[in-house]
Amino acid sequence: MKSYEIERKYLVPAAPENLSSFPYHEIEQGYLSTEPVVRIRRQDEEYYLTYKSKGLMIREEYNLPLTKESYLHLREKIDGRLISKRRYLIPYGDYTIELDLFSSPKSGLLLAEVEFSSEEEALSFTPPSWFGEDVTSSSLYHNSNLSKL
Template sequence: MEIERKFLVTAPPKGYEARPFRMIEQAYLCTEPVVRVRREDDSFYLTYKSRGLMAREEYNLPLDERAYLHLLKKADGQVLTKKRYLLPVEGRPDLTFELDVFEGAYQGLILAEVEFASEEDAVAFTPPEWCARDVTWSGEYQNSRLAMEKG
């Protein structure tokens, strides 16, 4: 089960660019339910996600590069590309922000996600000021939705 909150970021924390990052490329074979393929640096995955906004099932299956490239050609919409920075959550050593800085069609878009162990912890979480707007429950910034829009 994946339990996460998502935030729109308009002014990211200072110095984030100096932190290590992973390059991510992903595309969607289906959006209801979500079935995506992803390249994360030199790793490849097929992911299934059930319906939901804050909490939903998620399964990742490893792929090799050949299978990934084959499935990528069958994807609907556009391929999303982003750099993912991992940032500590102040005062919460058990939590990490995934700061996604988009490239390509969504150049300039920055989203932050935090995964939680429970729905209660997720609801009680107070984000830092650099998280401009909570977009968890709107669904407007779900990657599967962004891939189907024009950017």
């Protein structure tokens, strides 16, 4: 399925106190290629192959379902390290903050992502006070680059 991803990404210095009260997904993902981005992901018990175009705030994205067997086969072929994280889903007005708490490769790293329906909406977004630095324009915080650490 083809779509466009319009998102902003922020470092988060400390998790909100009530973090355990929010729903979450356990995610594991690896990269078959980082240019272009071709990724495999297990989210809970669902499996995907994803292609992402170049870009920072706006990128084209294709998601294809995988079987567990296909995922496990491809996992042996990843380039770099497997990323493991817990993604919390936190309501914020009309948005859902996806707060990723990494267990590998950067244990304890907290990154928040917020998706938007337009570039204008993304540019006018006011983040909550507990967000830190806006790293949307830094490719260092793309998961594909974190997998190389």
